[in-house]
Amino acid sequence: MDDIVIRARNLSKRYLVFDSPGMRLRHALFGARAASGVREVMALSDVSFEVRRGEAVAVIGRNGGGKSTLLEIITGTLKPTAGEVEVRGRVSALLELGSGFNPEFSGRDNVILNGMLLGLSRSEIERRFDEIAAFADIGDVLDRPVKTYSSGMMMRLAFAVQVLSDPEILIVDEALSVGDFFFQQKCLGYIRSLREKGVTLLFVSHDMSTVRDLCDRAVYLRRGHLAYAGTAGTAITRYYAEQPFGALLAHAGDSQGIGVIQDDLRDAISHDAVWRAHSDKSGPAILAVAIYDEAGNPCMGFRMGTAMHLRVLYRLADEATHVSVSVGNKYDQILCVLGTYPLGLTPLAATHVGQMAVCDLSIQLMIEAGSYSLEVGLGTRVAANMGVKLDSTGAFGPIAVRWDYENETAPFLGMVGLPCKAEILVVTDGSG
Amino acid sequence: MRRDEWALTFELAKRQFSGRYRGSFGGLAWSFVQPLFLLAVYTLAFGVVFKTRWEATGTADYALVLFAGLIVFNAFSEVLNTAPGLIVAHPNYVKKVRFPLEILPCVTTLTALAHSVIGVVVWIVAHLLLIGPPHFSTLYFPFVLLAFSPVLLGIAWLLAALGVLVRDIAQLTGMLAQAMLFLTPVFYSLEIVPAAYREWFLANPLTYPVEQFRRVLISGVAPSWTGLVCYFAVACAFAFASRLLFRRLRPIFADIV
Numbered sequence: 001m002d003d004i005v006i007r008a009r010n011l012s013k014r015y016l017v018f019d020s021p022g023m024r025l026r027h028a029l030f031g032a033r034a035a036s037g038v039r040e041v042m043a044l045s046d047v048s049f050e051v052r053r054g055e056a057v058a059v060i061g062r063n064g065g066g067k068s069t070l071l072e073i074i075t076g077t078l079k080p081t082a083g084e085v086e087v088r089g090r091v092s093a094l095l096e097l098g099s100g101f102n103p104e105f106s107g108r109d110n111v112i113l114n115g116m117l118l119g120l121s122r123s124e125i126e127r128r129f130d131e132i133a134a135f136a137d138i139g140d141v142l143d144r145p146v147k148t149y150s151s152g153m154m155m156r157l158a159f160a161v162q163v164l165s166d167p168e169i170l171i172v173d174e175a176l177s178v179g180d181f182f183f184q185q186k187c188l189g190y191i192r193s194l195r196e197k198g199v200t201l202l203f204v205s206h207d208m209s210t211v212r213d214l215c216d217r218a219v220y221l222r223r224g225h226l227a228y229a230g231t232a233g234t235a236i237t238r239y240y241a242e243q244p245f246g247a248l249l250a251h252a253g254d255s256q257g258i259g260v261i262q263d264d265l266r267d268a269i270s271h272d273a274v275w276r277a278h279s280d281k282s283g284p285a286i287l288a289v290a291i292y293d294e295a296g297n298p299c300m301g302f303r304m305g306t307a308m309h310l311r312v313l314y315r316l317a318d319e320a321t322h323v324s325v326s327v328g329n330k331y332d333q334i335l336c337v338l339g340t341y342p343l344g345l346t347p348l349a350a351t352h353v354g355q356m357a358v359c360d361l362s363i364q365l366m367i368e369a370g371s372y373s374l375e376v377g378l379g380t381r382v383a384a385n386m387g388v389k390l391d392s393t394g395a396f397g398p399i400a401v402r403w404d405y406e407n408e409t410a411p412f413l414g415m416v417g418l419p420c421k422a423e424i425l426v427v428t429d430g431s432g
Numbered sequence: 433m434r435r436d437e438w439a440l441t442f443e444l445a446k447r448q449f450s451g452r453y454r455g456s457f458g459g460l461a462w463s464f465v466q467p468l469f470l471l472a473v474y475t476l477a478f479g480v481v482f483k484t485r486w487e488a489t490g491t492a493d494y495a496l497v498l499f500a501g502l503i504v505f506n507a508f509s510e511v512l513n514t515a516p517g518l519i520v521a522h523p524n525y526v527k528k529v530r531f532p533l534e535i536l537p538c539v540t541t542l543t544a545l546a547h548s549v550i551g552v553v554v555w556i557v558a559h560l561l562l563i564g565p566p567h568f569s570t571l572y573f574p575f576v577l578l579a580f581s582p583v584l585l586g587i588a589w590l591l592a593a594l595g596v597l598v599r600d601i602a603q604l605t606g607m608l609a610q611a612m613l614f615l616t617p618v619f620y621s622l623e624i625v626p627a628a629y630r631e632w633f634l635a636n637p638l639t640y641p642v643e644q645f646r647r648v649l650i651s652g653v654a655p656s657w658t659g660l661v662c663y664f665a666v667a668c669a670f671a672f673a674s675r676l677l678f679r680r681l682r683p684i685f686a687d688i689v
Binding site for chain 2: 015016021024025028029072075076077078079091093095100101102104105109112113116117119121122
């Protein structure tokens with residue numbers, strides 16, 4: 001049918017990693033036979049799907065899944081290694097914040113240049129300029145160089161140019177997460193109205209609620225492979241089911257919160273680690289600590305109230321070995337020490353020398369926005385609430401906890417959010 | 433090039449030209465002050481200290497002769513120094529938006545030519561003040577610049593593409609620009625070059641336009657039309673080859689930048 005505006009057929013993208021820049025040049029000029037010392041990295045393999053006119057399709061997946069690569073290929077900035085993509089209609093892409101902007105030029109100049117890049121003529125842009133300026137709503141700064149803009153202002157302007165340039169296909173890559181809540185509202189509202197006008201939307205987001213609201217179909221990419229293409233709901237369910245924390249933390253309710261370690265998990269932690277042991281100490285030791293957000297992406301900044309997932313790779317002692325995490329504030333005061341002991345989990349002891357284990361901790365960050373340090377420790381219990389420290393990472397981090405206090409209602413005010421329930425009852429006087 | 437690409441090239445060149453001095457107090461005046469200042473220094477060094485003379489004329493004449501050659505040379509060195517970083521400096525244009533990268537070298541060439549035209553204006557004013565009205569043949573200068581421009585374009589395409597793959601090129605071009613300043617007959621005329629070396633100097637692609645430029649500005653003679661056409665033809669072939677290479681390498685920019 002002719003209704004198909006994006007058709008991707010067996011798309012693959014292979015990145016070549018060269019040992020030396022000279023080989024890269026030889027490879028580019030004389031082809032593969034002339035070069036040696038080349039390794040291949042597959043970013044996308046054999047991905048096929050179709051998008052019909054007027055559809056809104058989300059692309060979801062973990063970091064490194066190939067989402068951006070796919071979007072770049074569809075936009076036309078990247079050439080696929082194999083397969084082909086057919087795109088019909090004027091594409092407008094928001095791949096990265098203010099990506100087409102020249103930081104030295106004023107906002108006004110950038111609007112004109114960006115519009116021309118999108119294929120509008122100068123007079124068309126001038127005719128729409130007021131509309132664009134009104135949508136961006138950033139006032140007088142429009143005449144100042146873009147490099148002086150905050151990321152929010154840049155986002156507003158970039159979005160305004162893109163959506164008002166009359167696209168037939170709009171591609172948005174996570175860019176919306178920058179602006180404040182009200183601008184996001186405005187953008188999502190506008191995207192919705194574009195959809196009604198028959199604009200096709202291709203959308204990358206980690207925010208599943210937006211995906212669910214905005215898209216009817218979704219493409220789920222896992223490590224460059226198409227894991228699922230179909231209705232948004234099913235794709236989201238699959239995505240969540242395959243999250244790395246689903247598996248391990250599912251045990252958290254049992255007495256044993258610690259699963260069996262697998263090699264690829266160990267590698268993943270070492271790869272994502274924000275803290276690593278410097279030397280190969282023997283005996284019980286913390287080997288690596290990785291931190292993830294709720295979606296399972298390595299992360300050091302969190303929204304207040306969301307969960308921080310800590311994954312600790314450590315070597316067990318002969319006795320039962322507990323893992324603890326202390327959270328410190330900027331005055332170097334310890335806010336809280338959490339871990340397997342206070343949670344009442346049964347700790348593991350080594351059954352053979354050098355045995356390793358992984359401990360997953362999910363900490364809900366009900367603490368005031370700001371920077372916090374972390375320290376992970378290993379210990380054994382000698383008496384109630386007393387232990388012997390076996391190893392410690394020392395303070396590392398910081399992690400950032402963020403909240404937009406100006407525009408969003410905070411779940412609590414002050415330093416910590418203590419668990420609290422409330423009820424309001426009307427007192428009726430006897431006469432009533 | 434399509435029409436909208438031309439329009440974009442023109443817009444970008446306009447902005448690059450006016451944007452260069454944006455934020456400085458002097459503004460566009462720097463476009464005039466810089467060549468004048470360099471001219472004063474060169475005149476002092478070569479005209480007054482070394483007492484280089486151009487066919488028995490005074491210091492003021494020498495300064496103007498020198499300036500004429502420098503106008504052509506500066507266009508060359510501007511392109512040489514900017515081109516290797518063109519693509520590398522705009523990773524967004526490569527990866528994040530669909531951008532006709534081919535026009536970036538055109539923008540650089542256009543800006544360089546615009547600076548040359550300003551140079552000629554400065555030269556004419558200086559001539560009026562120091563000597564009197566310039567020759568009528570000065571009006572032929574755009575033809576010489578036109579014949580020279582494919583060389584600039586070719587260099588820009590070539591170096592912009594290679595600069596992505598071989599980052600060392602940016603280091604080399606600075607050296608090359610310095611060397612060419614002295615290996616091109618700018619401070620001296622081709623006639624005083626010993627006959628044994630003269631062929632080497634003629635092989636320098638800058639020599640011919642510099643000589644022709646002086647011919648129309650200083651000697652007051654129309655340029656050698658056949659010479660210019662031949663030069664232009666060869667220059668176009670070079671530019672075409674460079675563009676071919678640029679297009680050949682274009683697909684891998686996104687993987688590297």
